[in-house]
Amino acid sequence: MKNRLRVLRAEREWSQAELAARLGVSRQTVNAIETGKYDPSLPLAFEMAGLFELKIEDIFKPNGDGGGPSGRNSTTVSV
Amino acid sequence: MSTGLPVTVSGRRSVEGCGRPSGRQFFWAIAFGVSLGVETAVLRYLTPPTAIRYLSLVIPLLTGLLYLRAMVDDIRRQMDELQLRIYLEAAAVVVCGLFMVMLIYPLLQAARLVGALDYSIVLVLIVVLGTIGYLSAARRYR
Numbered sequence: 082m083k084n085r086l087r088v089l090r091a092e093r094e095w096s097q098a099e100l101a102a103r104l105g106v107s108r109q110t111v112n113a114i115e116t117g118k119y120d121p122s123l124p125l126a127f128e129m130a131g132l133f134e135l136k137i138e139d140i141f142k143p144n145g146d147g148g149g150p151s152g153r154n155s156t157t158v159s160v
Numbered sequence: 161m162s163t164g165l166p167v168t169v170s171g172r173r174s175v176e177g178c179g180r181p182s183g184r185q186f187f188w189a190i191a192f193g194v195s196l197g198v199e200t201a202v203l204r205y206l207t208p209p210t211a212i213r214y215l216s217l218v219i220p221l222l223t224g225l226l227y228l229r230a231m232v233d234d235i236r237r238q239m240d241e242l243q244l245r246i247y248l249e250a251a252a253v254v255v256c257g258l259f260m261v262m263l264i265y266p267l268l269q270a271a272r273l274v275g276a277l278d279y280s281i282v283l284v285l286i287v288v289l290g291t292i293g294y295l296s297a298a299r300r301y302r
Binding site: 110 | 240241242243245300301302
């Protein structure tokens with residue numbers, strides 16, 4: 082899953098540690114999410130959305146460019 | 161009571177310093193270790209009456225259970241979700257690894273490559289598999 086966390090954080094001039102403190106997680110978690118190595122839990126995703134005052138889908142995008150719910154099973158049908 | 165830690169949007173407290181054992185967990189870990197040592201020494205060097213021997217076994221068991229409860233409480237209360245994921249992956253490696261060893265061990269025994277399965281081997285396996293699982297998961301997410 083892709084995300085805009087790094088951009089959103091940079092816009093607010095927050096460090097990873099600062100964002101982590103606001104979200105109630107460790108800095109390693111923020112780093113792992115930003116680098117795409119770890120997908121957050123739904124409660125944490127909601128926490129992020131609330132913090133940035135955005136919808137979850139404005140922060141996270143499926144890898145397959147948003148075809149299916151997870152991007153894994155998305156298929157493009159051309160007519 | 162204010163903890164000085166930032167409060168998140170949903171009101172969750174920050175997990176700054178997560179993963180560190182609480183004083184309660186530390187206390188029960190020490191109590192468990194000490195009671196285990198004392199119990200081992202008593203059973204090895206003294207010959208107490210049967211009733212006392214059985215009763216004294218309750219102490220390390222009880223301190224062990226209290227340690228386990230303190231550890232689970234700490235995990236629930238303060239562990240960060242990535243850290244928890246790493247621990248769970250390490251635990252999965254331990255469980256699956258031990259299961260495989262249990263299946264393979266009788267074959268090794270039949271081939272006369274190893275002797276009877278000693279519980280100390282299982283202890284070593286738990287530590288080794290847990291360390292491998294933890295390091296591998298931690299590396300993947302960093």
